[in-house]
Amino acid sequence: MIDTLTHLDRLEAESIHIMREVMADAANPVMLYSVGKDSAVMLHLARKAFYPSPPPFPLLHVDTTWKFQAMYELRDRMAAESGMELLVYQNPEAKERGINPFDHGPLHTDMWKTEGLKQALDKYGFDVAFGGARRDEEKSRAKERIFSFRTASHGWDPKRQRPELWNLYNARKAKGESIRVFPISNWTELDIWQYIARENIPIVPLYFAAPRPTVERDGLLLMVDDDRFPLLPGETPVERSIRFRTLGCYPLTGAVESEATTLSEVIQEMLLTTTSERQGRAIDKDAGDGSMEKKKQEGYF
Amino acid sequence: MTDPIYVTDALIAEDIDAYLAQHQQKSLLRFITCGSVDDGKSTLIGRLLYDSKMIFEDQLTALEADSKRVGTQGGEIDFALLVDGLAAEREQGITIDVAYRFFTTEKRKFIVADTPGHEQYTRNMVTGASTADLAVILIDARKGVLTQTRRHSFLAHLIGIKHIVLAVNKMDLVGYDKAVFERIVLSYRAFATEIGITHFTPIPISGFKGDNITALSDNTPWFKGPALIEHLENVEVAVSDDEAKPFRLPVQWVNRPNLDFRGFSGQIASGIVKPGDAVRILPSGKTTTVSRIVTQDGDLDEAVAGQSITLTLADEVDCSRGDVIAIADTPPEAADQFEATLVWMADEAMIAGRAYWLKLATQSVSATIQPPKYEINVNTLDHLAAKTLELNGIGVVELSTDKPIVFEAYGDNRTLGGFILIDKLTNATVAAGMLHFSLRRAQNVHWQATDISRDMRANLKNQRPALLWFTGLSGSGKSTIANLVEKRLHRMNLHSFLLDGDNVRHGLNRDLGFTEADRIENIRRVGEVAKLMTDAGLIVITAFISPFRVERDMVRAMLPESEFIEVFIDTPLAEAEKRDVKGLYKKARAGQLKNFTGIDSPYEAPESPEIRIDTTVMTPDQAADLIIDRLLG
Secondary structure (H helix, E strand, C coil): CCCCCCHHHHHHHHHHHHHHHHHHHCCCEEEECCCCHHHHHHHHHHHHHHCCCCCCCCEEEECCCCECHHHHHHHHHHHHHHCCCEEEECCHHHHHCCCCHHHHCHHHHHHHHHHHHHHHHHHHCCCEEECCCCCCCCHHHHHCCCEEEECCCCCCCHHHCCCCECCECCCCCCCCCEEEECCCCCCCHHHHHHHHHHHCCCCCHHHCCEEEEEEEECCEEEECCCCCCCCCCCCCCEEEEEECCCCCEHHHECCEECCCCCHHHHHHHHHHCCCCHHHHECHHHCCCCCHHHHHHHHCCC | CCCCCCCCHHHHHHCHHHHHHHHHCCEEEEEEEECCCCCCHHHHHHHHHHHCCCCCHHHHHHHHHHHHHHCCCCCCCCCHHHHCCCHHHHHHCCCCCCEEEEEECCCEEEEEEECCCCHHHHHHHHHHHCCCCEEEEEEECCCCCCHHHHHHHHHHHHCCCCEEEEEEECHHHHCCCHHHHHHHHHHHHHHHHHHCCCCCEEEECECCCCECCCCCCCCCCCCCCCCHHHHHHHCCCCHHHHHHCCCEEECCEEEEEECCEEEEEEECCECEECCCCEEEEECCCCEEEEEEEECCCCCCCCEECCCEEEEEECCCCCCCCCCEEEECCCCCEEEEEEEEEEEECCCCCCCCCCEEEEEECCEEEEEEECCCCEEECCCCCCEECCCCCCCCCEEEEEEEEEEEEEECCCCCCHHHHEEEEECCCCCCEEEEEEEEEECHHHCCCCCCCCCCCHHHHHHHCCCCCEEEEEECCCCCCHHHHHHHHHHHHHHCCCCEEEEEHHHHHHCCCCCCCCCHHHHHHHHHHHHHHHHHHHHCCCEEEEECCCCCHHHHHHHHHHCCCCCEEEEEEECCHHHHHHHCCCCHHHHHHCCCCCCCECCCECCCCCCCCCEEEECCCCCHHHHHHHHHHHHHC
């Protein structure tokens, strides 16, 4: 006996089912789009789920103004190609105060991303937001529901999450409450890469190795993506062949030295590598043990 | 013995494309692990992740540090720390929720539901089991079959898991003794047979030491296999079973990008579909054929159970979310009364008679539950009498829905037989249920589609059908005003029918008395008759006290929106009692009539009736004119 569907077929079918199910109860859904590889897969799945209609919701990019230039380029291209409306939100207060990752540390993430996201959801009145979080990313996320309930103030209360049986999702909510939906909860990093390869999904070129100007700081290899990068005394950008395993704000995202210029080589490196995906991100380590869980309770995705 | 399962690095390094091609073809197995707090469940999962290289160096460094700091293995690596996620749990040292883990081998990707074994968490285990193909039941070799082993096995069997692995853990602590293992297997078999588990796979393991996990262990030369991973990789899952069943597609979403395209999207619950297949839309019963299976990558020649697809149909038939597209010659049933097993999952106990939302596949209806026929003690499996179900209670109940749902027995089709109940006020998911069968009338009666529609019948009569539902106290003037209204309609050449409470009780409802249950049935029958008459195109007028709001709403829900017109004949009790046309109030006051509305049985006035008639300021003729104006205006 053979299983007709491969594991990628099953994951795809599950994600599409979840996206369509949201349309039954959502009044005003939105897809959070961060331009990374997980977002790329989410957008691709959404287009498949509703084909030949365009996905019946807009894309929302909660911008920090500190993303890699290559991310902005792909973002605008994919929005145009998918026929979806692209909403870009930048927290006006963070903008006014000039919040940046160099001078403000954790406040940067808090204001641009956590606060920015809450403000954007409130401004447009979105009741359901698709996010690209995966359960394999971090320990506290292993217990996250696919439909994750947030209070009117966007808080996450582990005690109020609903049991999810079979493929039945309870998307009912009271006025003011909202739901974050994670259609790719059951995908792993390897699944994401395999699917990108199988489906030929466009991703930001930064995932592939190329010679780029870098400096080494606090154990992270940072890319000097524009002239806002303040060099410390004695620092000179050095050209290295690097790529990124995960993409965020360029001053907070560590690169890895690599020669992998094709998808196969990227996957090869991933499989042979010895450090986990989020390690290149400064964010998990801000508050030591359990920091992602704390962020989630505060409303970070 | 060598360990062939994880020797992949060589291929990855040498020929990544060959490796990827091979891994594109992997299948998926979902399983759960069940055991009590000390059975070493988290350790086993941590071990599976570790052995399949799902743990990276930075995580391992953190793990080693944590093991020394808070570990329970005397400084050795404590795999349990890898999987205990939430901060609160870590402090308590137990898992309190369902967590999902992922690992992959050469042949399969695995999704593991880590479900807690603690007494009060039946809910979590049922949740984790609902998506699993296989259950690993963990037993501590030192303790043997315990109460919780029975509980876990019963729940796994209840939820329909066909593959059970009995993992006898901590074999290292009993000196890898064959006799210990065999004694446990024997005692488990006796119990398993009793609850209907006919087949299980026993494996002696040590999660901590790694024996018989990825490869057979030298410590148990008497055990001929398979090792745990080997079994998980090779066990045949039920996917092909689902494909062999008749085709069913619960419609999730109607895809309508423009006037030329109308597609029906959903995930196939069972069977196979091809263009040209004759299909039936349930519950309407209309038949048509499949035109195309549309995807972004081009049309498909066939699609199978588990795939999310979009179909187009040859004819313009009514079909929307909640309907089921099924193979025409063996369609599922539609019914509105069922027997089911319920697992109660909320802190607030079940309330018999209260309406909950019931969600089954893509159908959402209102459902009421009868008091349990019995509750099942999950430890002894005894059937107990119960008035309700508390958190983690499991019982068999009868329930009825406000409109028919398309279903199959849970044992035949998990998608069309499994449901959740949702509290209408808090929106919490309060129960999971599994349908056994439908009750009485609805069984084996399919909806027959007729060619002449209700609109066509109404058009022939040049009128819009409606139901004028008069409600009010006995003696309020319902029958008098209703009669005047019908006379006016008749003069206007409109086709009407007046269903009078007393008259109906002489015929259709002569078998009913005046208990609460009989009064509800009285209204239900009248509602059904009135509905048939509106289907025939008539303007129906009913005059019943109909004291309970919930029954009036039940009738309202039977009809298309705006066709139910509630007419509240508002006469104060004192006034009605003063008139006492039939002398009934006098009898009730004298105790000769029981359950008389207004005297010893309540009247729930409508909160927002379509029409309210205050008889203290209006004559019956004025009232009739007002009603006609509202109806036709």
